Amino acid sequence: MTFARRIDLTVNGRPHRLEIAVHHTLLEVLRDDLGLTGTKECCLVGECGACTVLLDGISVDSCLVLAVEADGAEVTTVEGLAVDGRLHPLQEAFLATGAAQCGFCIPGQLVAATALLADDPQPTRAAVEEGIAGNLCRCGGYEQIIEAILGAAAVMAADGPAGGEADSVARGDPGR
Amino acid sequence: MRAFAYERPTDLDEAVALLAEHGPRARVLAGGTDLIIRLRDGSIRAEVVVDLKRIAELDGSIRDDGGRLSIGARTVMTAIGADPRIGRDFQALAEAAAVVGSTQIRNRATLAGNVCNASPAADTVPALLIHGADVVAVGPAGRRRIPSDEFFVRSGVTVLGPDELVCAIELPRPTIREGSVHVRRTRRRGHDLASVTLACVVGADGVTRLAYGSLGPRPLLVTDEDGLLADPAASDAAKMQRLAALFVGASPSARSMRAGPEYRLAMLHVLGLRAVREAIARLALRSGSR
């Protein structure tokens, strides 16, 4: 029986080989083992979305995923959205609309929005509301967040496919 | 979270052997949207967690098996909500899968997990009951097929043995035209568990099946055989009376925090009538289009 395990994890394009405890979540490993504290820990019951990351391109609550389940996967966190110091259009739009108040929910909102726009590049307002229904904002900045996502979608459509990290992540069913 | 051992079998035999070896000390892990929470809060203690996601036979696909649609144990809600065959023949199930949690939850939550977790509020279960689904289980003695209506015992308890796991959910393709719908009542918009969750199918033969959850220890299936509910010309008053007779088994808990028992019962009848109306409209639409 194995209580610890070696896993391979590619995070924001960078490969890692890690020795982890099998009862540790992906959220814990990202924050504590890899020091990627952009992904937030909050409710730990899948309600708030502050811990949202992309697992092989698909948005998940990392507090409900064991790190060992992600063995072999590509993970994208909020730290992976900017490329070469250039902010992702979603990040630019969040800044422009003042969507970030205290900022705590914003990493999760940004990652959830990245997944939403990858699936549906020109979403309706209703689709945006549904797409971020799993991301709570204690500051109540929903109007600005929705405005930012719709604005970013328009910018990205005008600029052609943007080169965010998330866009290069392969999507499939590798068993994670 | 308390430490546990983790096993990642690559075929079904290995998974069944692990469950047989560890018995009730083992827990099956699918999407983890129920299990990880329970392991963290200590309401479930497991010594061994058996992850199903690398089992070759259990891919996430939905297969056509001669008149039946077979949904593998790893199939997630997102895939069910998006499948055109389910949308066409089992619309209530497609709608139920689409309201489970949030996008992030639906990307992980499996249909089999929703069934095995056996919450009285599980949204996909009423749809599985009205569509006549079977649960396919595998254990040391081989495979068995359990009608969904015989699968649930009470909250958190099913007829599954500790050494068995669910490998698929099977849906018989309808042989007559049908209209089906899923409706539910929650406390707020956005994601929440249901105070009432209900599915309804009306067939061209006049038979109406309704199933509802969150009103007792397990979801219940009832059938209206004589065509009254399915009759577009019958009055709402007559239908309400029929629904009241069909819903006698509802026994909402007085202790639940989501809604009081009187409210749940009242909403069950309101949603029941609405669902019947919508299912009739959908059936009529299909009759017109063929």
Ligand SMILES: Cc1cc2nc3c(=O)[nH]c(=O)nc-3n(C[C@H](O)[C@H](O)[C@H](O)COP(=O)(O)OP(=O)(O)OC[C@H]3O[C@@H](n4cnc5c(N)ncnc54)[C@H](O)[C@@H]3O)c2cc1C
């Ligand atoms: C924020 C949030 C919102 C939610 N909203 C809803 C909602 O709106 N409606 C709803 O119905 N549910 C909801 N849920 C509950 C949950 O997402 C579903 O019940 C889900 O379908 C469970 O599937 P899973 O794959 O995650 O199961 P897991 O958590 O992996 O497993 C659940 C249980 O079933 C057992 N199990 C799983 N698969 C098998 C198998 N193949 N064979 C034998 N045993 C098995 C496990 O051992 C465990 O006991 C919500 C959960 C969260 C966290």
Ligand code: FES
């Ligand atoms: S911390 Fe994971 S959803 Fe809230």
Ligand code: FES
């Ligand atoms: S900006 Fe404060 S929680 Fe959303």
